[in-house]
């Protein structure tokens with residue numbers, strides 16, 4: 001047995017194998033995992049798009065669900081906000097539960113004039129000041145990079161749906177309330193499409209563990225115009241992104 005897994009009692013009093021942050025039995029998690037930051041969005045996406053859904057995690061309220069999409073097993077697990085949180089869940093999903101394909105679905109702030117609210121951004125790469133992996137990269141500025149097969153399939157899925165979509169570089173920031181507008185200015189100047197807080201570490205962990213990763217993002221606010229989607233509209237406009245991510249994971253489904 002994997003020594004990282006230990007026996008713990010879950011909320012029903014039944015013994016399950018779990019890691020420190022995920023209370024699922026090993027077979028409860030699919031090889032394909034979608035990762036929204038918000039655990040309630042994981043619940044919504046699972047209930048909306050998957051069949052035979054069951055909740056597989058509630059440790060720290062970071063809800064996770066496993067079900068099927070067109071007959072294919074899929075887990076949708078909240079990652080929390082920011083790279084340190086995502087890094088915990090992705091490390092455990094890959095190292096202890098055998099996840100192989102990990103797709104972040106989340107929101108981002110638009111950074112170019114042609115990028116509009118509700119548009120989808122598919123991230124080829126992500127620029128960052130730092131990630132939890134910075135310590136092992138030392139002087140190297142590693143270029144975190146999406147998996148090509150997932151990226152290609154996601155672009156095809158977005159084109160087939162007719163969703164306005166942009167493909168290019170994004171910025172994974174460590175701060176939402178950013179006190180360094182000069183950094184955002186450099187990102188805008190260098191054609192970065194949007195800012196979020198998780199993708200760079202996801203791509204680095206996938207590279208390290210020979211997994212496939214992609215980030216598919218919906219533009220929920222805009223740094224140049226100051227616009228933001230009303231919360232009532234956020235859920236519905238995220239549906240396209242979830243479908244694009246699922247189709248990218250299973251292009252032949």
Ligand code: HPA
Pocket residue numbers: 107108109173175176195196197220221223
């Ligand atoms: N900054 C960082 N992360 C984000 C933003 C933003 O403006 N919008 C959505 N996620």
